[in-house]
Amino acid sequence: MITVHNIHKAYGAKTVLSGVSAQFPAQRVTSLIGPNGAGKTTLLLLIARLLEPTQGDILIGDRRVSGIRISEYAKHVATLRQSPDFNLRLTVEELVAFGRFPYSRGALTPEDHHAIDEAIAFLSLEALRRAYIDELSGGQRQMAFLAMTIAQQTNVLLLDEPLNNLDMKHAVQIMRALRRLCDEHGRTVILVIHDINFAANYSDHIVALKGGTVRFCGPVAEAVTEARLQELYGLDFQIIQGERGRLCNYFNPSGELK
Numbered sequence: 459m460i461t462v463h464n465i466h467k468a469y470g471a472k473t474v475l476s477g478v479s480a481q482f483p484a485q486r487v488t489s490l491i492g493p494n495g496a497g498k499t500t501l502l503l504l505i506a507r508l509l510e511p512t513q514g515d516i517l518i519g520d521r522r523v524s525g526i527r528i529s530e531y532a533k534h535v536a537t538l539r540q541s542p543d544f545n546l547r548l549t550v551e552e553l554v555a556f557g558r559f560p561y562s563r564g565a566l567t568p569e570d571h572h573a574i575d576e577a578i579a580f581l582s583l584e585a586l587r588r589a590y591i592d593e594l595s596g597g598q599r600q601m602a603f604l605a606m607t608i609a610q611q612t613n614v615l616l617l618d619e620p621l622n623n624l625d626m627k628h629a630v631q632i633m634r635a636l637r638r639l640c641d642e643h644g645r646t647v648i649l650v651i652h653d654i655n656f657a658a659n660y661s662d663h664i665v666a667l668k669g670g671t672v673r674f675c676g677p678v679a680e681a682v683t684e685a686r687l688q689e690l691y692g693l694d695f696q697i698i699q700g701e702r703g704r705l706c707n708y709f710n711p712s713g714e715l716k
């Protein structure tokens with residue numbers, strides 16, 4: 459379980475998170491949702507320790523993360539930032555090897571090679587192993603970066619908008635991979651996501667932010683309601699529960715924006 463308690467974050471004079479408290483259950487997929495500028499990425503980067511809170515505590519289990527050495531933290535928590543941009547000319551295999559840095563510090567052991575092979579196999583990327591990442595499609599590149607994150611073999615994975623720019627099939631592939639990491643490997647996954655239907659159908663838990671505060675949180679079945687989504691996004695929602703999941707429909711071509 460990751461707990462954020464009374465978090466405040468300001469960039470200079472601008473407060474972007476105020477009094478944020480939420481729990482992210484262990485071995486579950488949690489989606490951080492909310493409109494643009496809500497503070498989702500900021501909260502994710504605070505949990506990743508890529509930013510420092512102005513005030514408040516973040517705990518992993520019952521340990522305050524601020525008391526854990528960064529080099530040790532990298533063995534517990536892996537972070538995939540939004541649209542990672544690498545200028546180095548690397549193959550997929552070389553990129554994935556970067557995920558082993560917290561362990562290998564650059565000198566790969568047989569155990570590191572095993573973890574790299576496993577991460578590549580997990581996402582069925584064997585055919586692209588020796589391909590250069592700057593020659594891949596956006597979706598393939600995103601999968602390669604996810605493999606790097608998986609190779610870090612941490613209990614917690616943090617991902618900022620991993621579905622950005624992906625077609626539906628690649629988006630489904632990524633979400634299925636995150637589910638398997640959780641269901642088969644007991645990992646805790648927290649992702650920032652805009653697509654409410656992916657959030658509602660592939661995650662267990664929701665934390666919804668707006669204007670730097672938590673508007674609601676809880677298991678998907680309780681959190682995702684028409685009234686809550688309407689308040690969060692300022693759009694009229696119709697939720698249809700079907701055999702294959704729940705569809706949150708916000709399309710209303712003849713209606714007006716609220």
Ligand SMILES: Nc1ncnc2c1ncn2[C@@H]1O[C@H](COP(=O)(O)OP(=O)(O)OP(=O)(O)O)[C@@H](O)[C@H]1O
Nearest residue numbers: 469472474492493494495496497498499500501650
């Ligand atoms: N480095 C920064 N300096 C100043 N303000 C920032 C910085 N990073 C983010 N902000 C501001 O903090 C607020 C929250 O940004 P954040 O990126 O956390 O929101 P978000 O919910 O992830 O948004 P989006 O869905 O648009 O990605 C925004 O108003 C943004 O302009």
